[in-house]
Amino acid sequence: MTLSEFDSFRPSEPARRRREGGKRGSGRRRDSGDGSREMPMVPEPEFTSYYGRPVVKPAPWGDDVAIYLFLGGVAAGSAFLGLGGQLTGRPVLRRNARLGALAAVGAGAVFLVKDLGRPERFLHMLRTFKVTSPMSVGSWILSAFSAGAGVSAVAEIDRMSGNRLPLGPLRKVLKAVEGPAGIEAAVFAGPLAAYTAVLLGDTATPTWNAAHEELPFVFVSSACLASAGLAMVTTPVSETGPARNLAVLGVLGDVAAMKVMEHRMDPVAAEPLHQGKAGTMLKWSERLAVAGGLGALLGGRNRMVAAASGLALLTASALTRFGVFEAGLASARDPRYTIEPQKNRLAARRAAGVTGDSITTGS
Template sequence: MTSEYDSYRPPDTGKKKRRGGRGGGPGGRGKRGGMFAGRRGGGDGSREMPMVEDVEFTSYYGRPIVKHAPWGSPIALYLFLGGMAGGCGLLALGAQLTGRATLRRNTRLTALGAIGVGAAALVADLGRPERFLNMMRTLKVTSPMSLGSWILSGYSAGAGVTAVNEIDRLLGERLPLGPLRRLLRFAEAPAGFEAALFATPLAAYTAVLLADTATPTWNAARNELPFVFVSSASLAAAGSAMVTTPVAETMPARILAALGVTGDVVAMRALKENMHPVEAEPLEEGPSGAKLEWAERLAIAGGIGAVVGGGNRIVAAASGLSLMAASALTRFGFLEAGIESTKDPKYVVEPQKARLAERRARGVTDDSITTGA
């Protein structure tokens, strides 16, 4: 019989070993016999040929160390639309307080449409609608998903009341509301404040949800990712307002666009710099890296257009579309980058080794990572 290890065996000299006695065998005491043959007669083991080649660490049978999150395009769409809805809630409140009726109407309607389609995408990913209702049975402050369900519901309530008022006015009060119309008008202003109260958490909680997983790239970005998502939400909301609203009322949206672009670029650069190079690799390479690179380009182009040419209707609309595309690419890119980082064990092992070496260099030997090392 032969095996793949035959090539590592020393050549056969053709001499037969003697059984027993002084010359060989398990009970012999000769220089070449017995279990200590490799340690006597000048043998120190240096002549032995390795049976296993030096290999680089991968994982158990080449399988991923971390299981990827089972999220696809519906969740990416929810991430984008949820951010847009949150940004529109803030813009709608600003328009409400400054008397910009058209901007107020458009941002409220955009918020309702975004949150409606986003919630449908979330339910589609869950598989059954009752799964979303099950998350509403309790409030768990340590669970981003539980808090996110309540944030989404709270925002939807206020956004729904304000949007119904706008639709009723847009149709000349032809909706069959009856006595409910007076109640809706009375609740309109408080509902606008209530929606704005949940707007920023709605834009940011999805970043916390991603970072709270064991996915290497998402978890490594936990400190800066909420700032990236809030800035991205500002781009989407400002862009949608610039597309749908006359330039005479888009000044708040243009200011929000400039702030959003600045925050997005700065937060993204800080995020990558504070990550291990291996953890940041999916953000810079492959399809996800290409999406994020184009997101930055479109954000900068849209921001320049909003500031320089925002007074022109065509330029404003083009800039708004650019900002919305940048926001969408950011959300899709981050989702794909995280999933990509679960496919290769190096995204888990190499940063851990670097953190261990850093602790040892600082003399830390009594924590859960370096103990016994």
Template sequence: MTSSEFDSFRPPEPPRRRGRGLGRGGKRKQRRGFGQGEGTREMPMVPDADFTSYYGHPVVKPPPWDEKVAAYLFLGGVAGGSGVLAAGAQLTGRDELRRNARLGGLGAVGLGAIALVADLGRPDRFYNMLRTFKVTSPMSVGSWILSAFSGALGVAVVGEIDRMTGSRLPLGVLRPVLRAVEAPAGLAAAVAGPPLAVYTAVLLSDTAVPTWNAMHRDLPFVFVSSASLASSGLALVATRTSQAGPARTLAALGVVGDLTAMRVMESRMDPVTAEPLHDGKAGKLLRWSERLAVAGGVGALVSGRSRPVAVASGVALLAASACTRFGVFDAGIESAKNPRYTIEPQKRRLAARRAAGITDDSITTGPATES
């Protein structure tokens, strides 16, 4: 028997079993199976392939975001929806609802900005995003939307605070100017409100994270419905029932939109990329979001004469919106960690392109070949 320097790479042979394989006369039968014997026959050098990824690392690098970004997603929805609700109250003469929606919207956008800056690490990183306007960058566009909404709603809130304090703010000659620009500023905030609530959906789906990217057609509709739940819920908690009629209507529309948009979105996603929406922490959050949305919507419809029911319904709607945003966020993070959510949908898309006869581009160069 000869030896080779490559023998050290030979996988170990199966152990021999004594007392078996003996024929008549006690002589051992000759076996011709591949890989059997005492090293004189060849053994397979490569084990069966089991794909994971290079060195076991994810194919897609998960974004370095934590719960602060998820909180910003939720607070942006609260603020954007509140800006729209405040404008509706302004146009219909509901002063209490207008005041509460404006104050709630500014408070939410302020907390959201704090969460965003905390995630960025330094405030100057946010300021630097305002140095240019890049229409192809959701982060750049979103920074300008956030600034425009905050500025417009801030002017309207100053007018509210001045009235609440009996015109005691030290405004001097600026008070007539404030009175003149307050109403247009409130309407401008309403214009910037929906983009503020929705641009984060574009921000998520513009990434290579499998589950987020698979949502790109429908996630904006989910987020705008979620913003309707959050803003109407906050208004129901803070406003008397006699003034909260528009909030109840918005809550009902938001529930229908949220449930419908989620169902449509999941039906249009690849089944594999939709799995993180049902598993683990994200699955629990999204299931609770649906239950709380239904409970809050029903409660809002019947709360016209009951303040406790209105408050409970508002809390349920706020919680439902938070569960939606945090659930979508967690589902995307988990999908980036498992190579399966990247590779399997890619294989199906490639097969679909080949089946459609698309074989002359850089993605599909020809029919699949067997190795």
């Protein structure tokens, strides 16, 4: 007899019943039919995967990718706030937002390269531009955003040092392109905040794929929370008016987008968003977002209240990204979240009368 590593997953065979008199039964089912119609020979099958193994391969991503998702949102929202400070004459808000954008995108790039394993792998993705690939498009968005954010932040650093950076004749060029660079970074801020959601939704991971329509709105709103929170922590309240407004809009968008997303998803595919580690993180994310938004709206002119509200918003944004990320990984590990939504979609198509395509069969 041969042994396999999968033998431990094989369910035990049910014990056979004995007939009266000690003889074993033939194993045939006895249905209490009345003889007027044909009784089914076998029960309705319940699909399970091979030895209970996952149907789709979980994404080979760890916490490095989840951190990158969060830092990308911080960078995107901060560049947008930096443009707000630039256009409304708030130099401290502009400076802090620009520096925050550069720090966040720089740290995010480190975690991204760490997940890739070798830095040249990111450069390889820039050899082509493939519109149908969220990863290819995202690589170019990240590069374009980083260029604008880097130039505008270097201008702020030079100004803080009293024009002591060894720039030479490049200083005049830097001052000339500082404003356009800040605008360019803000233009790419929205795509940077949203493309990671498109990347997740484009995978076969059940929960991410089921949420692909609303997930970009969730991530953009989360980016607003993070950047507004960072600005409220680092900037005097006299210049945080745009950040407070962005915080309130971000809270409304985040809560509404999450509710709409969960409502439109298949109920089975949405379960990982409410269970386990992911469910706990997303519950606390909503609570902290509402608390931070109320603090920004009602007490944002008080320095202590503003700082506490900013920390709550930053934490809420991080929990949203990590919660969605963990929910997707959990859904890929359990074959139920792949099979049952497929069966539900098949039943819905048949109920709608669609039976002649490659998905349904006219039975």
